Amino acid sequence: MTRRTIIVKRDVQAKGKANAAAERERLGRRGTLVINILSSPGAGKTTLLEATARHFAGRRTMAVLVGDLETDRDAQRLAPLVPTVQLTTGGACHLELPLVQQGLTALGDPAVDFLFIENVGNLVCPASHDLAEHLRVVLVSTTEGDDKPGKYPKMFRTSQAMVITKTDLLPYLPFSVDAVTEDARQIQPQLDVLSLSALHESGVSDWCEYLEQQYQRQLAAYHEPAAK
Amino acid sequence: MHERSLVKNLLHQVQQIAAAEGNGAVEEICVQAGTLSGIEPFLFQTAFEDMASPILGAPCRLILEVVPLTALCNDCDHQFEVIDFKFRCPVCQADSVHVVEGDEVKLMSITVNSEEPLDGVTS
Numbered sequence: 001m002t003r004r005t006i007i008v009k010r011d012v013q014a015k016g017k018a019n020a021a022a023e024r025e026r027l028g029r030r031g032t033l034v035i036n037i038l039s040s041p042g043a044g045k046t047t048l049l050e051a052t053a054r055h056f057a058g059r060r061t062m063a064v065l066v067g068d069l070e071t072d073r074d075a076q077r078l079a080p081l082v083p084t085v086q087l088t089t090g091g092a093c094h095l096e097l098p099l100v101q102q103g104l105t106a107l108g109d110p111a112v113d114f115l116f117i118e119n120v121g122n123l124v125c126p127a128s129h130d131l132a133e134h135l136r137v138v139l140v141s142t143t144e145g146d147d148k149p150g151k152y153p154k155m156f157r158t159s160q161a162m163v164i165t166k167t168d169l170l171p172y173l174p175f176s177v178d179a180v181t182e183d184a185r186q187i188q189p190q191l192d193v194l195s196l197s198a199l200h201e202s203g204v205s206d207w208c209e210y211l212e213q214q215y216q217r218q219l220a221a222y223h224e225p226a227a228k
Numbered sequence: 229m230h231e232r233s234l235v236k237n238l239l240h241q242v243q244q245i246a247a248a249e250g251n252g253a254v255e256e257i258c259v260q261a262g263t264l265s266g267i268e269p270f271l272f273q274t275a276f277e278d279m280a281s282p283i284l285g286a287p288c289r290l291i292l293e294v295v296p297l298t299a300l301c302n303d304c305d306h307q308f309e310v311i312d313f314k315f316r317c318p319v320c321q322a323d324s325v326h327v328v329e330g331d332e333v334k335l336m337s338i339t340v341n342s343e344e345p346l347d348g349v350t351s
Contacts (some may be wrong), residue, residue, distance in 0.1 A: 005256075005339045006249055012238050012259075012333045094230050125230035128266030153313035154266050154331075186314045189323030 016130065020097050023132035027115065029222050033215045034115045036131050038155060039139035040148075041121030044165040044198055046074045048139065048207070049116055051198040053081035055208045060215075062114040065103040067095040069120065083107055094125035097132060113215060123152040135214055141165045142173050146180035149187055156187045163207065164195035231267055234333060235275040239283040242338055246284075252342035256289045262330030263297045264313070272333075297330030 011017070027034055037045050049064055056062055063083040066074040075086035085103040087095060100117060117133065119126045138159040140148050143166060149156040156162065162184050164177055181193050194210060196203025238259070246254050261267050269292055280288045297310040301317035302324040308317065310330070316323050 002252070002342045003255070003339060004249070004252075004342070005337050006245060007337050008245060008335045009337075010241075010335050012234060012241065012335055016237075092230075092233070096233070125266070128230065128234075150313070154264055157264065157313065157315070157331075185323075186316070189315060 013128075013130075016097060020130035020132045023097065023101065024134060027132065028134060028218060030111055031219060031222075032112055032115050033135065033211070033218050034117065034131070034133045035135045035137060035211070036117045036119060036126075036133035037137050037139065038119045038123070038126050038159070039121060039141070039165075040123055040144055043121070043139040043141040043144065045118045045121070045139055046077055048163070048165065048196070048198040048204075049078060049118060050081060051201055051204045052116075052208060052211070053078065055204055056114070057081070060114060060212075061110070061112040062116060063107055063110055063112045064116045064118060065100055065107070066118040067099075067120045069093075074118065083110060083112075089120060093120060093122050094129050095119050095131060096129055100131050114211065123148065123155045127152070127154040127158050134218055135160055137161045137163055139163045139165050140180060142167060142169050142175040146175050146177075147183065149180065149184035153187050156184050156191070159188065159191065161192040161194065161210070164193070166197060166199070167195050167203065168197040168200050231271040231275045232279070234267060235272060235279050236283070238333070238335060239276075239279060241335060243284060245338060246340055249340055250342055252340035253286050254284050254288050254338055255341050256291060256339040258291045258293070258336040258338070260293045260295050260332075260334040260336055262295050262332055264310075264327065264331040265333045267333055269294055293336075295330055298328050299325040300328050301325050 039045055064078050065085050065087055067087045067089060068074060069089055069091055072086040075084045078084040085106045087099050087103045117131050136159045138155055140162060177195055184191050194207055196207055198204060242254055242257055261269060273290060273292055276290045298307060299310050299315060300307050301322055303322035304320040306317055306319040315325050317325055
């Protein structure tokens with residue numbers, strides 16, 4: 001009998017992260033900005049994407065991969081507006097890259113300007129899974145309360161932007177935009193913060209302008225000559 | 229509750245490493261999980277106990293060490309433990325810091341017990 005200890009020291013998700021980095025590079029290089037949209041269930045991800053699709057109609061091309069545990073209800077809402085594929089996880093609490101890649105293939109891997117991934121509604125598990133996105137956006141709705149960032153630090157630490165949704169309800173709720181912003185920026189000081197009401201189409205053009213800036217920035221980054 | 233998918237991923241990696249090392253029985257696995265790794269240690273341990281035997285073919289011990297979240301200040305190079313997920317340098321107050329440890333689940337080592345001495349195969 002020989003007992004041996006093999007030293008490994010390897011990130012368990014290293015392979016998944018490397019695959020995500022390669023896919024991000026491939027999509028970025030051909031001019032697609034991938035946006036991973038995350039939030040609790042019911043924060044307004046699909047409603048925001050409907051408003052975004054209406055705004056960009058005729059100006060920018062986009063497609064959506066929408067993740068849920070069951071049903072294609074979200075895909076049914078989005079499909080009349082933009083190419084959409086429903087990803088059903090069959091009970092899993094988050095999307096993983098292979099499922100996203102399957103969805104992209106099902107769409108015909110279109111060279112759209114924006115590829116949105118609407119993740120499963122959950123502020124916990126999806127934070128740990130890189131889906132090859134260039135931009136991670138977390139939505140917080142005013143009805144959820146302004147104390148959420150501190151409770152779900154990984155989600156906010158790994159996001160580049162926070163969008164406060166359902167601002168039309170602010171007059172009726174004890175929700176402070178300043179408080180939620182301060183709480184989130186303790187965790188992610190560089191976080192970009194936007195607020196809007198997708199239902200009333202208020203703030204949606206600022207959101208789309210933000211996406212346009214991110215798109216232009218990425219385009220420039222991929223086409224810039226290597227730094228000297 | 230994505231611990232099960234991470235544990236499954238971990239066990240498949242362990243299986244591959246053990247196979248490459250001569251297919252001994254895996255007796256112990258050491259894992260480090262940071263406080264920002266996104267796993268809950270108790271759930272991870274429970275998932276491991278459920279899944280280790282079916283995948284590895286025999287029970288196996290998991291040593292799970294929780295490591296603190298450590299960041300490095302991009303301005304003054306001060307290294308510090310991040311308390312309460314406040315990502316601000318305690319020395320110069322800069323808010324541009326990056327995580328150096330504690331946001332991953334790491335397979336540190338595996339202990340394999342082989343029936344035959346590994347270096348006694350060739351003759």
